[in-house]
Amino acid sequence: MTRRIFAFALLLSVFWLRLGGGVAIGFQDQSEPRSATAALSHLQATQLSGVDVFVPQGELDSLIRAGGGGACASAAGIDIAQTLRVMSGASPIENPHKHALEAFSQQEELLNGRVTNEQFVDLLMFYQQYLNRKLRVEVTSAPASPYNAGGNIWDLENGPEIELGEDELTILSFTVCDDDGALIGRHFVLLKDRSDSIIHVVDPSRPTKDFSYSLRLRPGSLGLGQHVFLDQPPGAPARSRTFELNTIFTVTSEPTASISLKQITNAIDQTAEELKQTEHYLSPVEWRQRTAHAGLPGLDLPASVGGSDWPAEQMIEVFRHAGRKNLNFRDIVGGAHSRPLLQSSHPEVLNIVRQVAAGEGYIAIAITEPTAGSDVPAIQSRCHQVDGGYLLNGAKRFNARLDQASHVIIFTQSATGDKGKLSAFVVPIDAPGLTIERFDAHGLEGNSYGGLTFENLFVPEQYRIGQDGEGLKIFFKHFLYWRLMQTAAAIGTGEQALVQMAERIRKREAFGGPIGRFTHLQQEIGQHTIELRMAHTLAIEAARRLDNDDYGDETRGIICGLKAEGVEIALNASDAAMRAFGGEGYSGRVDLGDRVRDLMGLRIADGTTDVMRMEVVRQLYGEEFWEMAIEQE
Known part of the structure; x- marks a missing residue:
């Protein structure tokens, strides 16, 4: 018990120092998915740059109970999750060490080492919650593998298919025996590439280095392809240990048809914990960028603009959970003030909504004025139609989000001047002619508070929301x-x-x-x-x-x-x-x-x-x- 407590304390202190006292490192989401080869190369380069995306096996080995061997399976699990995320076009999970420890707390049997196929699949399914995708794991074993519990076995005559399929990640598990044939343990590696009989893999023990093996089939009593060995490639030094392939895990991920409320609340809890001791804890922009992979910014936006189409009834529970953490988190979920833009059919306006769904945009809304608050129709701001668009003039006061926003929605009297008719426009926050004013506020400090003035602010016609007078x-x-x-x-x-x-x-x-x-x-x-x-x-x-x-x-x-x-x-x-x-x-x-x-x-x-x-x-x-x-x- 003392050894275990010491190991946990040491491990946690090392992780804390490596993570800068718990300050998360920001990643930018990618726009395009990657192959397994490209994803692994990207992760290796990121790790070499000094940013932790892998968890080397040696940093987990001390947690495994006596006689359990090493933590290869657990290290492979988090590495697989990272690879699948990058393959899907998302950024890597931040603080991977923390999530590896969470896996231990959720599946304590991992601490025993000697992981079975079923336990390894369960581990992969644990990480599904961080992928915002549905995992499918196909397991194929050697005919006489002790790890196979009645599942699929590979072709007895031709041996297994070890391929780099499109949108697939392949994990190979092999037994390690000493020169006397005694079993030492079981190891897991991620297939990175293959050239004829030579495979290149990422090994959790040293994930930044590529390892290569030569595949060799040896006949057995059941067929010519019963045994498959991972030998040293031509020209490499000989080794005394024998590596025999026993299981192939083929993992594919698909977009989740519907994200669960539990996944969303987990994402909120996880991000809150990561940001709690940082200056970004209340920042809606930081939150939206970090949680875009989990779908938070687009939850209540249509699928056509990258959202999840959640109904209002489900969103009630999301906002309620966010409010439990902090009322400022009312701004971290959903499309928020981008939703009025859905009244437009123009591609440029809808692209702004897509930016919001992707965590790249954030919208402020400016209605209140120095002489008009609750009496919305009494606003004094004006729009005047000109060639190609409108000129806006006026002033707004007591508006939130202006310093954080990428765009702002401005309400004015309609161009026709009809009583009780307003018009609405969306403009970039840095548009020429727009000046931001800043005030102090007594609360809700996640967003700025202030106002704006606009003088002859030109807005192209396509950036009007709805028809003139429908504001x-x-x-x-x-x-x-x-x-x-x-x-x-x-x-x-x-x-x-x-x-x-x-x-x-x-x-x-x-x-x-x-x-x-x-x-x-x-x-x-x-x-x-x-x-x-x-x-x-x-x-x-x-x-x-x-x-x-x-x-x-x-x-x-x-x-x-x-x-x-x-x-x-x-x-x-x-x-x-x-x-x-x-x-x-x-x-x-x-x-x-x-x-x-x-x-x-x-x-x-x-x-x-x-x-x-x-x-x-x-x-x-x-x-x-x-x-x-x-x-x-």
Whole structure:
């Protein structure tokens, strides 16, 4: 036991130092898939450059229990996952050592060494969650292999087919015997290339070096191709040990027809852990780049632009989980403010949405102005139609995301000047004529806060979203969905605050016992828990309405009410949790103060609580109530 604890501690300390104290190294996703040969070469070059993408076997061997041999299978597992990712066009998994250790924790039998075929396939399936793809593993064994449990055996006369198939990765397993024929162990290698009878492989023990073997068939009692040996290639020094092939694993991966919620929440949890101690923890741009391989930025976008077509009902759970971590994470999943661009059919505009789905784009939206906030039709910004497009003039205030965005959607009065008619345009954030202004904010610090001015900003006609005058319709449809998802994130924020509160009152002692014995604290948890559950239930109903393309008055009233009450309920829950922590709750030692400040920001952003409550009455009881409120004598 002491040896094992020491080995784990040593290994973890080495990994921590190698990873720069846990700071993840960024990778850029590729645009095109690669062959197994090209993928392995790319990974080898990356490893040689000083960036860890492989986990050499020697760094895991000390974890294997006495008598279990080495950790070749486990090292091969993470190397295979990396290769499959690069083959599919994704970037390598960051912090591969961490994921190798996770495999041990999930499949403790790996620590015994002497891995069976079934255990090795299970290991590959463990890594499937990091591939966003479905794996298929075909296993072919030697006729008399002790590792074969009634599976496929290779051709007895001609021996096995060892090929580099398109979109396939081949792993070879061979037994190692000493010069007396005694079994030493079993080894796994990744097939990189083949030329006639010579194969070139990547060995987990030294993954940056290519190893070559000459294939030799030896007849047995069952046929001419029963035994296959991996000899030294011509001209290489002889060796005393014998390598005999026993199993071939052929792995193919296919795009997952539907990503599971578990995969998405795992990706959120994993990325949060990787970024937690870095300056990028709240950065939506960093998050979107890192999680593009898992499909997070495009979850609720159509497949035609690289998305996954998730319905609103499923997205509720994604935003809720993101909010449990941090309310700023409301911006890390889904197409967010790129969704209005789907109202355009122009290829250049849809290409912006594709960039968002790929984690390469991020959209800000500018509606609020110095003299117009909740009264959206009263905005003063203007557009004037000119040859080939429009000139935009105006100013926006209290807009988020401008420093992070690649593009911004700007709403103006329509070119015709018709009362109550708006138009919407998407422009690059660095467009000539656009100037960003910056303000400080009290919360939601993952995004910038500020405004922008634009003077004679030229926008080509194809970058208008929808028709001239359709801006208000585009605004309301988008913000029904967006407000619902913000509410789901707020619900998650409040729920996690109550989890912390329950743990606090269970353990914190005062006046001779745990403070949980004071029932007024239990009352707060009980009340807010049920309120949040009720809000969640209503959010699911609202999401189903949107999925059925119901954007009518009742749906609008429900969602506006949810935005108001859901955020207020979450704020009350977080405030109660912060108070239960006393002075510590007001400190940076816990995140409850951040939760309160962020929720206070969200009660204003995307529709203030007071205006949302008025919208409930307007939509569910009649327009005359709204007219009463805004009527001027």
